[in-house]
Amino acid sequence: LACAFMVMSGYCELTSVSSFDAGSFSSKIVTLESIQIFTTHEWLPAKPTLYFLCQGGNRTGLPDVKKVDFLYTFNGDESWQPLTELPERKCKRCGLYEEDQIKSDDVFDEWELCPGDFVDGKYVHFKEKEFNATFACPLCKPLEEGSPSSASKNEATAHGMNVALVIVISALVSIVVISGAAVGYKYWQKKKREQEQARFLKLFEDGDDIEDELSLGNTL
Template sequence: MSTIPLFLFVSSILLSSFPGFALCALVSLRSIEIFRTHEWLKATSTVYFLCKGDNMTLLLDIKKPHVLYAFNGQETWQPLINFSSKKCKRCGLYEEDSITSDDVLEEWEFCPSDFTAPHGEYIRFKEKEFNATFLCPECLSLVGVGEHDDGKGMHITVVVLLSALVSIILILGVVGAYKLWQKKIREQDQARLLKLFEDDDDIGDELDLGSVI
């Protein structure tokens, strides 16, 4: 294996060993109750969840108001979103409207820091619209690391990773130098062998010449 592929291979292993560099905090919908429908011609509605820049998630099970819909997080449309950092997202709950533009139940800044309740729960209540409970256990650790150690944990991780990469580069340098040294030794041996053969030829020529005399 050459040095460059080896370096890339070892680097990928190191990066995968530090989960802080691949943050993943999945948000699922635990339960929701809508208080009214905005559709005048239908008794049921179609509600969906959407964050700016993400795909729409249709909540097809939610049809009627004043019904508490509970979920276990294993539904095909779960999770709703994924937080890869502590940065908030602009999200909202909406209701499809067959006549005019879709109705906004509410839009808000959805943040990992919202999930401060035990087990990573977050309750969002909008008067006359809905009451929803979201779940994100990973958000507790995602936010907690930065708040309690002021980034020291991440700093230590970066230092360890950089130290490991420097060590690997040094090792690869030594291996490369050793292979170069071996190559030089082989070239010198080949040169000596060629010179030896040339000397043997010269001696042979002299012996042939002496016998003729």
């Protein structure tokens, strides 16, 4: 019985460990694979203190990232990894920040981090003049066509295209209206000049007639 109990206990322990490992393996863990910053926001000549943070999550410091224009690479086993864990379908609002000793912390960028953004387990986020980072999530996959998240993204894309189309059409209409107004104004100026020239010529002709009459009167 003792042996059976030990065997059963060992089996139970092995089962629980296996379940934990399986649960950990199935979660969408996000790690930082590489990062390069292009600037810092501190006025003082001190090394920057960067951290990654998602809404509702814990702040993750990046203690190694100190130099500008230097590419830092990581293997995912660092003591401060992972950065966050993503839900099955929803996104997280995340950002890269820099501590500020005087005012509120500076923002490199904030964005929606989504499981569907990862291609082959990799996602690259670039912010001009700020930073370029590569994130890893082996279990994150692109959204499948027809899924609710994919449909919502397609709707958002279509809405964005419609807005862009409306803006383009409005700009074209504005250009046509402005061009028409400019042409009309030039035509009005031309007609006005022609009328002024005709009036001036008429006055000149009237002046000649008066001179002729005066000359004729003097002759008589």
